[in-house]
Amino acid sequence: MLITCEHGGNRIPAPYRPLFARRRALLESHRGYDPGSLTMAKALASAFAAPMVTSTVSRLLIDLNRSIGHPQLFSAATRAAPATVRREIVARCYDPYRSEVERLMRQALARGRRVVHISSHSFTPKLDGKARRADVGLLYHPGRSAEARLCARWKAALAACAPELCVRRNYPYAGKADGLTAHFRRRYPDDVYAGIELEINQGIVLAAGRRWTALRQVLVDSLRSACAA
Secondary structure: EEEEEEOOOOOOOOHHHHHHHHHHHHOOOOOOOOOHEEEHHHHHHOOOOOOOOEEEEOHHHHHHHOOOOOOOOOOHHHHHHHHHHHHHHHHHHHHHHHHHHHHHHHHHHOOOEEEEEEEEEEEEEOOOEEEEEOOEEOOOOOOHHHHHHHHHHHHHHHHHHOOOEEEEEEOOOOOOOOOHHHHHHOOOOOOOOEEEEEEEHHHHHHOOOHHHHHHHHHHHHHHHHHHOO
């Protein structure tokens, strides 16, 4: 098991704060980070005694879940910065994160192990005026049989222990879209790597309280059941 969290915070390193001088509200919104994703990642890593790689740098500085060259790698605030500044951001923030995840992948595979990679995210309940109707999303590539089977089992385990939850697969995003899991799919075959993006509704996270605490435990327990199956 390998746990990552690409959008765990909205921190802007000091050298780049002038780029965000009048963007505090944006940084604190769902566009700046994924509320709850870091807490969920820590819960998973603790429960499975799994290595974890996380970042608290805002995705508005650079999106660690996008490939180099992707149009959304940089936000409007950083896209307009000089090329030298953008290269420096890649070298200081993007490359070290990706390199550490790569190192842990190689380490696990060198031991002859199959890797289940859970990338922890959360989504806003409403986007562009349209409600997102799910509590939990499980994103995977439909053409990767190991990922499809694991998500089917995870969804079934969640239905068994928490039938009140609305759990949807490849929602609210397509699991095969560009991202860290897509990067590893290009490098490793289905029989050694399964990458799942876990998406949690931020409405549950921001409401806090018992429901958010219970959801974390349910996700851990149901994933354990799915893996055992």
